[in-house]
Amino acid sequence: MKDYVLIRLTRNKRWFDFVNFKNLECQAALLFAIVLLVVINLLHVHETFSSFLIAFQNITLGIAQALIGMLGFVLAGIAIITSTLKKDVVKKIEQVNGKGTIEQILSSFEFLAINISISIVLFYVVYLMLYSPSKLIGTGFFNCMVFLISYLFIFTIFYSAALVSNCAKLFLINNTYEEIVTNEKKLIEVANEVRIDFMLNALFQENQISKEEFLMRLD
Template sequence: MFIKDPIFNEFIKSKKFKELYNFKSLEAIIAIISAIVITVLCRCIFKYSSIDDINSLLRSLSKDVAIALFGLMGFLITGLAILLSGISSTVMNIITQRKKEKSINKIFLGFYFEGLLIGLLIVVLFVLYIISFLNVKLNVLFSIIVVFILSYLVVFTIFYSVGLIGNCISIFRIINNYSNKINEEEKDCILNENDKIIFNELKIMTLESILVMNSTNIKEEERFTEFKKTLEMLINETVTDELMRKRILVYFKNVY
C-alpha cells in the first residue's frame, strides 16, 4: 500500500468500506431514502430561491452540520476509550485463544471507519462553507449530485454511529461473559490447606530426587528445568482428584 499506516491498510484489507454501499443494511436504507427526500427539497429551494438565499442556507447548514460532526467525533473517541479500558489483557488473551479476536477487530475497525467518514465530511463541509461566499450560480445538475452524496454520507454516518452503540453493547457482553469465566476459574484454582500440604510433599520428593543426581554433571539451569519437569510429572501421576490436580497445576505454573 502507498499509505504507510498499518491500521488503514488493515481497514482496506478488511473491505470495511463496502458497508457504505451495502443497501441491505439498515443505515444504508435510511440514508438512501433520506438523501432522496433532502435532494428533492433542495431542488425546490434552488428553483424558487435567489443565489443569496441559497448561499446563506449553505453557510448555515455546512457550519451547523460540521459542528455537530465535531461533537459526534468526540463522542466516538470517548466511547472507544471507555471500551478499550474495559478490556483487560487476561480477557483479550482468552478471546485470542478462542479465536474470537476477528469479531472484536471488526468492531474496532468500525470505529476507525466512522472516524474517517466524519473527518472527510468536516473537510468537505468546510470547503462548501468557503464556496458559499462566492456569489456564483452553480450548475443545477452538479448541485443536485453534491447534495445527494453529502446527504447520504451525513445520514449514513449518524445511523452508523447508532450501529456502533449496538456493537459496544455486544463487546460489553463478551467481556462480561469472559470475565465471569475467569472469576469462576480463579475460584476453582485457589489452593486449600490440603492442597498446599500435598503440593509441599510433592515438592520435597522432587527436590530429593534432584539432589540424588550427580550435581557435577548438571548445570543450575538444567537442574531447575529438571525440577519443574519432575514436579509436574509427579502432580499428574500422584494426584487422582481432578479438581485438586487442576488447582495444584495452576498454582505450580503461576509460581514456576
C-alpha cells in the same frame, strides 16, 4: 510493514460499510438522501439558490461544528473500550470467536472517525464555497453533490447510533468473558489444590507418615 489505519480498515473490509444495504445505516442514508433530493427539486432550489443561500450557510456551519463534537464522542468511546478490555479477556474472546475479533470491532470506531473527519472538512469547504462570487454549478452536478453529501452525513449519523448499540453489547460481552476467565482461574486453582493433595497423600503413604508428622518436620 507498519499497520496503518487505512491498512486495518482495508483488512477488515470497512470500506464496504458505505454500500452494505443490508445494514440500517445504509438504507436510512439512501432513503433520506433521495427524499432530500426530491424536496430540493420540488422547491426549485437550484433556480432560486440566492433565496436559500443564508440558510445553507447556517446549516453547513452548524453541521460541521456538530461533527467536531461527535468526533470527540468517538475518541472517548475508543478510550473507554480499550481501558475496559483486559488482556486475558481479549485472549479468551479471540479464542472463541477467532483471531482479530477485537480489531474488527475497534476498526468500526476508526472508520467512523475517518468519516467524521472527512465530513467536517467537506462541510467547511462547502461553507466557504457558498461565499464564492462564482457562478453556480450546473443542475446535474448540483444534484449529485447534494445527494452524496446528504448520504455521507446521514450514514455517519446512523453509523454512530449503531456503534452506541455495539458498545453496549461489547460491555455485556466483556463482562460475560471476564466471568468465564475468573471461573477458569478458580477451576485451575482448585485443580492444582487437588493435585497437590494427591501428591502429598502418595508421599505420606510411601513414607508411612501422617500429615501431622509432615507438618512438624516442615516447622
